[in-house]
Amino acid sequence: MATRTPPETAAKRPPRPAAGRAGRPPAPEKARRGRKPATAGTGRMAALLVSPTLLVLTVVVLYPTLMALQESLYGTKGLDPKTGFISDTEPFVGLKNYADIFGQAGDRFWNAFFNTTFFTVVTVGLETVIGVIMALIMHKAFSGRALVRASILIPWAVPTAISGLLWRWIFNSDGIANSLIGHQILWTTEGFHAKVAVIIAEVWKTAPFIGLLVLAGLQVIPKEVYEAARMDGASPVRQFCHITLPLVKPALLVAVLFRCLDALRMFDLPYILIGAQKNSVETLSMLAQNEASNVRFGPAAAYAVLLFVYVLLIALGFVRLLGADLVGDAGGPRRAKRRSLLRRTPALTAEVPA
């Protein structure tokens, strides 16, 4: 399986033969760790174990990405949704699909771009605040912890599509939201209130997730730190600002990174809660999907590529901000990993209690 490499894997090729070649005796610094007998010949084995995953990811991620790049240079054929074979007749237009976003056809793109950014900033901001508050409460609570943990997982487990339906029902003109606030607001029609509806629904579903991750970060802060702070007369607010926040920052940043990247590709919720082709909530994912389902693959691919680049830039920004790598120290054995983590982020050295 590993040898049958499709031609489009060229970009991923460097790692694989190298991993295979590593079958020779390990480098001196690795032998120093006393694992020489165990690692002899592991290079080939590693290549064997890793290559199926890489192959699948190449086929389902790398190849489509390259295809999208190529496709984005082609224009649209006539509107014939029944035709299966359209690639031959689509005209090559070069960078026109990208240039178009600066023309008048670009209004829809920039609107989607703004919506995506707005949703990401607002939802992740609100989620972080609510999530941290939830984590603080859960951390302090001793009775009913199992109940809280179970209930906090419910919003995470509810499918986004179902939560979209659920909130559409709640935000119905005769629904519970309107009767609670005593106003008649047509939430699911175009307008700013549609954005508010999407934000509320999204925050409900994802704030508990941040809460869980922050709670994991809180649980590994040693109690002695707080005792010492109390002895020195630090108020709870000061303890929070000068102990809790700095020590959970690594866990929090990872959680925020995940949420940001997830929010940037938001699709299900606005699609179901408000609907397709609604200006007030259309995100980049929705725009690209809508164009593709209308057989306008060229512009769709261009929007998808632009979204990809946007996500990539945000991710790179976060990685710089985090400083440390997200994967942890994948290189060395456990003890080395422990030590490097200890140096970098004291909050994460202890095991997360299950």
Add this chain to the structure above:
Amino acid sequence: MTTTVKWRTWLLYLGVAGVVAYCLAPFYWMVVSSLRRTSDIFDTSLIPSSVSFENYEAVFSPSQGFGRALLNSLIVAGTTTVLALLLATFTAYAMARLEFRFKRLILTLIIATSMFPVVSIVVPLLKLFTDIGWINTYQAMIVPSMSFVLPLAVWNLTTFFRQMPDELEQAAMIDGCTRGQAFRKIIIPLAAPGIFTTAIIIFIAAWNEFLIALSMTNRPSVQTAPVAISKFTGATQFDIPFGSQMAAGVLVTVPLVIMVLLFQRRIVAGLTAGAAK
């Protein structure tokens, strides 16, 4: 002093109640609404005046094809989970235990793909699958789902394998096992809880997938449950069947909620292990 402590306890209980209410209230509303009669669906009482299962009957009326959609969801999510686990177990073992060059780079690349916007691969794959006649097939939903499920599985399993002591296999290998045997006979049985947790997490992720399932199908007989529910129609075009939508939503969510209740400790450990490491 004692009064402030008492106040603190009460505040804490209030906070806990607030968190639970925040998480459960919308879900509770879905359950309550699904149990109302069509005639009093717009009631706002917290407990249905008379419990009725007519919405559930409507969901399973043959015209909706909901049973079929549930089966489709099960097939797609189940196959995705099994395939991803199979591939990811081997890869994660190599990541956690073996020394080889470019390991960091490969692991980073694998994890980076999980942050990939799904629509970026849906657009070209939609075109490809149209060309090769894969639209309205299960594989058209399973294959793209691997793109986000596989990295998740690799990452979770790598964390689990790393937590297991090296000495286990070393002892087995001293006793004459090959590395492959040690993996099969020692590691896999001991890692079963971790593999199981990963299976739950990726099953939920695959079960909840919407964008791919929506784009790759247009025939109701192959649609998954989330897509089918989003297209539920009422008697007329303007009559949105909220009651049966809520009932169907409950039916799709209940398996997940049961899993969450049974395995909450494991799921929390699995979710946080990925992020807090």
